[in-house]
Amino acid sequence: MDLLQYNVSYLPREIGFNNTSSICWFNALLQALLSCTQLTEVMIEQSDKFTNNYMALAYIDLARKLRSGADISPNASSELLALFIKQCSRLNITPMEFTASCVDEALTLFVQAINNPYIDRLFCTKYVGSLTCEKCKKNTRAKFDVIITRTSTEKPFADAADLAAYMRAHATRCEQYVCDCGNKNINIPRAELLTMVSEIVAVSFDRRYLNSCNSIVPLTLAIRARGGKMIHYKLVSTVNHGGGHYIAYGFRAGESYFRCNDNYVEQCEYKTDNTVFIAFYSFVELKNE
Ligand SMILES: [Zn+2]
Numbered sequence: 458m459d460l461l462q463y464n465v466s467y468l469p470r471e472i473g474f475n476n477t478s479s480i481c482w483f484n485a486l487l488q489a490l491l492s493c494t495q496l497t498e499v500m501i502e503q504s505d506k507f508t509n510n511y512m513a514l515a516y517i518d519l520a521r522k523l524r525s526g527a528d529i530s531p532n533a534s535s536e537l538l539a540l541f542i543k544q545c546s547r548l549n550i551t552p553m554e555f556t557a558s559c560v561d562e563a564l565t566l567f568v569q570a571i572n573n574p575y576i577d578r579l580f581c582t583k584y585v586g587s588l589t590c591e592k593c594k595k596n597t598r599a600k601f602d603v604i605i606t607r608t609s610t611e612k613p614f615a616d617a618a619d620l621a622a623y624m625r626a627h628a629t630r631c632e633q634y635v636c637d638c639g640n641k642n643i644n645i646p647r648a649e650l651l652t653m654v655s656e657i658v659a660v661s662f663d664r665r666y667l668n669s670c671n672s673i674v675p676l677t678l679a680i681r682a683r684g685g686k687m688i689h690y691k692l693v694s695t696v697n698h699g700g701g702h703y704i705a706y707g708f709r710a711g712e713s714y715f716r717c718n719d720n721y722v723e724q725c726e727y728k729t730d731n732t733v734f735i736a737f738y739s740f741v742e743l744k745n746e
Contacts, residue, residue, distance in 0.1 A: 467494035469523030474534035492694035492707030
């Protein structure tokens with residue numbers, strides 16, 4: 458296994474984005490993604506593969522300018538969102554409305570809309586599990602992958618080990634698996650085995666219990682791999698939801714931590730915050746333990 462490491466030289470400088478029309482959810486998602494250095498690194502590496510994907514090209518342009526210090530329009534986020542919506546309809550992947558209530562689904566769609574196998578791989582968490590089709594009721598044991606690990610528990614995770622143990626053995630909704638009958642609405646009562654994690658692990662906390670299940674968001678995450686090795690991650694950003702509004706926290710150039718609330722971007726200390734809706738973890742190192 459060869460994973461690309463978190464690399465501070467790909468952290469962007471800090472910038473706020475205008476909230477032109479109730480797009481705080483997209484501003485927050487974008488700010489959180491910009492802290493995922495592997496995404497920036499691979500997007501820049503793959504830039505010649507995106508000739509017709511204007512959304513991907515706009516993301517690369519933004520990421521480059523955020524590193525170089527070039528001028529950036531405060532409307533860059535709303536322009537990217539418009540291209541994102543166009544790209545989704547071009548690829549025929551718009552099973553949702555773009556509203557504030559589905560930032561987790563928007564993340565999955567954003568990765569799909571980038572439409573590049575190297576980017577898919579950065580976010581891919583693979584499981585083997587028992588699946589039940591809600592339509593034909595068929596049970597099957599199959600491999601599936603997720604871009605977001607969704608928790609469905611009210612109880613907070615005690616620490617990083619507790620979260621890792623949960624990821625290994627609990628159900629998460631999958632987007633990619635399609636039943637033989639054509640149904641995509643698949644229930645996964647139990648994920649039996651976590652078979653692969655990747656550079657970026659996105660965990661979304663159950664929105665029904667947002668003030669309890671996320672009261673402890675571990676700063677690190679370590680997942681056991683084959684051969685007695687541990688895969689170590691660090692928290693790089695979060696998308697937070699409170700009072701009908703989304704903001705993000707994340708690392709920026711110099712590894713300082715910022716609170717990004719539309720146009721208002723300010724340096725802050727990390728603190729546990731039970732408004733975290735999605736936490737992004739970035740691969741740091743593989744260690745023998
Ligand atoms: Zn079915």
